[in-house]
Amino acid sequence: MPIDAAKAVAAEPRSAEISWDHKDIQLYHLGLGAGVPATDPDELRYTLESKLHVLPSFATVAGAGMGVVGGLSAPGVEVNLAAVLHGGQTIELHRPIPVKGKATTTSRVAAVYDKGKAAILVLRTEVADAEGPLWTSDAQIFVRGEGGFGGDRGPSTRLEAPTGAPDKTIERPIREDQALLYRLSGDWNPLHADPEFAKLAGFDRPILHGLCSYGMTLKAVVDTVLGGDVSRVTSYSTRFAGIVFPGETLRIALWESPGRVQVSVTAVERDDAPVLADTLVLHN
Structure with a gap:
């Protein structure tokens, strides 16, 4: 079996040094x-270095997402990348991310779950700087054809469906060039840029990065529910439920309750086809 679950989980964590500054933050936000x-004071917090704050989802691209890359090359993990899908993402913030930083990222395979026809790798990345822990990130990687080895199915990540109409519904357009700009933050997969490669993968045209939709959604929550205060976010999780194309529009539905916002994200132009599901922002 290409995935040796016991070997993968027992393997020594891999560490690397990463750094970032205002240019990385600005490029990510523009993506x-x-x-x-452009002159909106609320937007200048994302784009102007003298006013800059850091959206917590920047954690997914800091150091070009080295934690996920390291996890897929861990001992006991030999998979065909064509069978790999990003199934879900969770970030836990220990404190606000600084505009400029140097940190150590430590990645490991935290769990391998058996879903029958597929396996799920939980790739955990812990990041700390000289002052202590910054964030912990879990990427749930779905590997088709690697299940059926008799392992634990793992916990359910499904949330109970919210009742009633959403408290807010926001629409966010995706620019035609947005995937081209977002990929400059480190995800160079040609699926998001090359029409011929996208057709080989079964799509009419390049698709947007799931983590771009993820970041756009958190920005919408911060801007509309949390008063633009990125430091209030304590954790953010989602399940990638479907694709969205550049040029389409995200419909972001929000259900608010004390300390939490539950979110559903769909593609407007395709009859609200699901994009992000089981999405939850916890905040203080």
Whole structure:
């Protein structure tokens, strides 16, 4: 079996040094569609270095997402990348991410779950700087054809469906060039840029990065529910439920309750086809 679950989980963590500064933050925010209108004071917090704050989902691209790359090359893990899908993502914030930083990222395979026809790898990345822990990130990687080895099915990540109409519904357009800009933050998969490669993968045209939709959604929650205060976010999790194309529109439905916002994200132009599901922002 290409995945040796016991060997993968027992393997020594891999560490690397990463750094970032305001240019990385600004590029990431622009890749999420920030800066419209360009002179809006609320948008300048994402684009102007003298006013800059850091959206917590930047954690997924800091160091070009080295934690996920390291996890897929861990001992006991030999998979065909064509069979790999990003199934879900969770970030736990220990404190606000600084605009400029140097940190150590430590990655490991935290769990391998058996879903029958597929396996799920939980790739955990812990990041700390000289002052202590910054964030912990879990990427749930779905590997088709690698299940059926008799392992634990793992916990359910499904949330109970919210009742009633959403408290807020927000629409966010995706620019035609947005995937081209977002990929400059480190995800160079040609699926998001090359039409010929996208057709080989079964799509009419390149698709947007799931983590771009993820970041756009968190920005919408911060801006509309949390008063633009990124430091209030304590954790953010989602399940990638479907694709979205550049040029389409995200419909982001929010259900608010004390300390939490439950979210559903769909593609407007395709009859609200699901994009993100089981999405939850916890905040203080």
